[in-house]
Amino acid sequence: MTIGTLTKGTVVADDVSRHGMWSSRLLFVLAATGSAVGLGNIWKFPYITGENGGGAFVLVYLLCIAAIGIPVMMAEVMIGRAGRQSPINTLRTLVRDSNANRSWTIIGWMGVAAGFLILSYYAVIAGWAVSYTFRLGSGVFDGATGAHTSQIFDGFLGSPGSLLFWHTVFMAATIFIVARGVARGLEVAVRYLMPILLILLLGLVGYAAIYGDFARGFEFLFSFDFSKLSWGGTLTAMGHAFFTLSLGMGAIMAYGAYVPSKASISTTVFTIGALDTAVALAAGLAIFPIVFAVAGLEPGDGPGLMFVTLPIAFGNLPLGAALGCVFFLLVSFAAITSAISLTEPVLTYLVERYDAKRWIVAVVVGLFCWLLGIGTVLSFNEWSGATLFGLTFFEVVDYLSYKIMLPLGGLLIALFAGWVLAKRIVVEQLGFGEGTKWQLWNAAICVIAPAGILIVFAYSLYETFAS
Ligand code: TRP
Numbered sequence: 244m245t246i247g248t249l250t251k252g253t254v255v256a257d258d259v260s261r262h263g264m265w266s267s268r269l270l271f272v273l274a275a276t277g278s279a280v281g282l283g284n285i286w287k288f289p290y291i292t293g294e295n296g297g298g299a300f301v302l303v304y305l306l307c308i309a310a311i312g313i314p315v316m317m318a319e320v321m322i323g324r325a326g327r328q329s330p331i332n333t334l335r336t337l338v339r340d341s342n343a344n345r346s347w348t349i350i351g352w353m354g355v356a357a358g359f360l361i362l363s364y365y366a367v368i369a370g371w372a373v374s375y376t377f378r379l380g381s382g383v384f385d386g387a388t389g390a391h392t393s394q395i396f397d398g399f400l401g402s403p404g405s406l407l408f409w410h411t412v413f414m415a416a417t418i419f420i421v422a423r424g425v426a427r428g429l430e431v432a433v434r435y436l437m438p439i440l441l442i443l444l445l446g447l448v449g450y451a452a453i454y455g456d457f458a459r460g461f462e463f464l465f466s467f468d469f470s471k472l473s474w475g476g477t478l479t480a481m482g483h484a485f486f487t488l489s490l491g492m493g494a495i496m497a498y499g500a501y502v503p504s505k506a507s508i509s510t511t512v513f514t515i516g517a518l519d520t521a522v523a524l525a526a527g528l529a530i531f532p533i534v535f536a537v538a539g540l541e542p543g544d545g546p547g548l549m550f551v552t553l554p555i556a557f558g559n560l561p562l563g564a565a566l567g568c569v570f571f572l573l574v575s576f577a578a579i580t581s582a583i584s585l586t587e588p589v590l591t592y593l594v595e596r597y598d599a600k601r602w603i604v605a606v607v608v609g610l611f612c613w614l615l616g617i618g619t620v621l622s623f624n625e626w627s628g629a630t631l632f633g634l635t636f637f638e639v640v641d642y643l644s645y646k647i648m649l650p651l652g653g654l655l656i657a658l659f660a661g662w663v664l665a666k667r668i669v670v671e672q673l674g675f676g677e678g679t680k681w682q683l684w685n686a687a688i689c690v691i692a693p694a695g696i697l698i699v700f701a702y703s704l705y706e707t708f709a710s
Contacts, residue, residue: 260327260500262591262601263425268506270430272514275320275489275498277433277580279519280440282368283487285574286549288523289530291479293542296471297463301524303477307484308520311695314687315490315653317512318660321672323499324508325664329591330354330493333500334659341665350655354493355589357648359608360640361492362585363615366417367637369578370409371550372571374399379557379567387558389539389551396550400623407620411613413575417582418609421590422602425501429583436576443573444522447529447566454560455532463535463542464527478702481695486645487519489584491653497587508673509680522577529570536560549574586612615640650700654693661689 265271292300326333331351338347378384384392399405420428451457489495502511530548533556534540544552557567586608593604618626622637631639660669675681 258327258504262329262501262594264501264503266426266430268503268511270434271498271502271506272511272518273433273437274429274580274584275495275511275515276518277437277577278489278494278498278584279487279515279581280437280522281487281489281577281581282365282372282574283483283581284519284523285526285577286368286372286546288483288487289527289542290545290548291483292464292527293531293548294545295473295476295479296468297542298465298467299469299472300476300480301464301527302467303472304480304484305520307481307695308488308516310687311481311653311692312484312488312490313512313516314684314692315485315657315696316488316495316516317508317673317684318656318688319490319493319495320499320502320508320512321669322656322660322664323496324502324504325668325672327500329500329595330496330588331592332595333496337664337668340668341663343659343663347655347659347663350652350659351493351588351592353648353652353655354491354496355592357492357644357652358494358585358588359612359615360644360648362417362582362612364619364637364640365578365582365585366414366612367406367410367616367619369575369582370406370411370413371399372574372578373413374405374409375550375554376568376571376575379554379564379571382564384554384558384567385564387555389555392551392554392558393547395554396547403620403624406623407617410616410620413579413582414609414613414616417579417586418605420579421583421586421609422605424601432583433580436580440573440576440580441522443569444525444529447570447573448525450562450566451529451532454536456535457528457532459535460528460530460532463531464524475702475706478699481699482646482650485649485653485696485699487523488516489581491649491651491656492585492644493588493652494584496656497591498584500591509675533557533560646704647700650696654696654700657688657692657696661685661693 265274322337323330323333326336328336329351331348334348334351338345383395420432422428451460485491530553531542534542534552537556537559540552540555542548554567557563560566586605589608590601590604593599593608594601618636619640622635626636629635634642673684675684
């Protein structure tokens with residue numbers, strides 16, 4: 244089914260998506276921010292900042308958001324809204340309207356596959372956060388030492404049953420929300436969870452300012468010491484800018500299909516980018532002062548920062564148990580509003596392809612993703628010795644999606660939007676006219692973004708094969 248608005252370039256009454264529409268521009272901003280803000284901001288950003296020496300890394304990350312992330316996100320929203328279908332069928336329509344080569348639809352197919360892979364492990368790690376919400380609340384970390392918290396974390400990872408349980412809980416909640424559709428599922432979730440998340444986060448920053456070593460945390464995040472930044476760190480910053488904005492696999496494209504025609508793409512995308520960045524920085528401002536407040540803890544502890552280092556801090560600070568419980572609740576909310584966006588490209592495609600009911604498709608997709616996730620669950624225990632090129636099942640899935648499919652997808656999206664998509668469609672969607680704004684956009688999408696992404700992509704390949 245296609246929507247016949249593109250060839251004439253006029254907006255007619257059927258300029259809506261069969262899957263639903265955001266009820267306002269604000270709801271789109273909340274939903275896309277919900278997708279962007281996730282484990283990437285709260286779990287990953289602080290620890291990679293810690294590992295890469297702080298401020299200078301943050302500065303490079305901010306540059307990448309502005310120069311690569313924002314233009315590619317505009318391209319995704321624009322493509323989605325121009326087609327108003329699942330990413331796969333949207334690309335088919337736009338390829339036809341632009342007289343382009345059909346191979347460009349690979350963007351849609353690869354996105355579906357990447358979404359599948361990412362969700363399968365995202366649900367497992369988000370499950371850890373959900374379980375830690377209860378763990379912190381129970382007070383097991385009161386007065387904890389490092390040995391104590393690593394023992395608890397290792398014990399947890401070593402138990403496939405517990406990991407599977409929380410993986411199942413998280414996946415079921417995700418599928419429950421997406422099965423209800425755009426208005427009754429996605430919108431209801433983001434309408435409540437996003438404001439709660441922002442309030443909790445501000446509360447945590449306030450706590451960090453009172454009880455933490457705020458000055459040291461602030462300095463760590465914002466003092467630009469370039470001697471601490473390696474070339475590898477620069478590229479990590481670029482890759483992360485990409486992941487944190489949910490780009491490269493059609494999630495934002497799928498959400499773009501439900502954006503009202505009147506909404507300005509540039510304004511909404513800038514708002515989403517700014518909110519995502521603000522949340523990552525606020526997470527840093529909440530976490531580092533708390534880490535520095537407890538003697539002997541270091542910010543460069545890697546992925547364990549959230550599950551091993553932070554619980555020590557929570558176990559030794561006033562009101563720590565309650566606070567830790569709130570913190571992990573916040574992480575869980577952030578993760579679920581991201582997870583729901585990962586299913587949208589495949590869900591909408593299957594609904595279009597088989598004319599099926601959304602909830603049936605959601606349950607089927609959820610089941611397959613859950614099954615695939617069992618591989619990640621076992622990677623931390625039973626299968627930890629089973630490796631391919633030295634990578635566990637989880638690491639292979641993560642590598643394939645994060646380091647290959649996302650950069651490749653983002654590159655193709657930028658090239659498609661910049662060089663292939665018919666100009667009248669772009670002009671109509673962006674509503675810029677052809678002045679300075681247009682030129683900036685053109686330079687960013689045709690040259691700067693593709694070049695930047697290529698560097699990240701090439702580097703990640705080099706890193707693996709050279710080591
Ligand atoms: N951006 C989310 C995070 O920071 C993760 C995510 C959701 C994502 N949807 C995506 C990443 C699509 C890449 C592509 O946690």
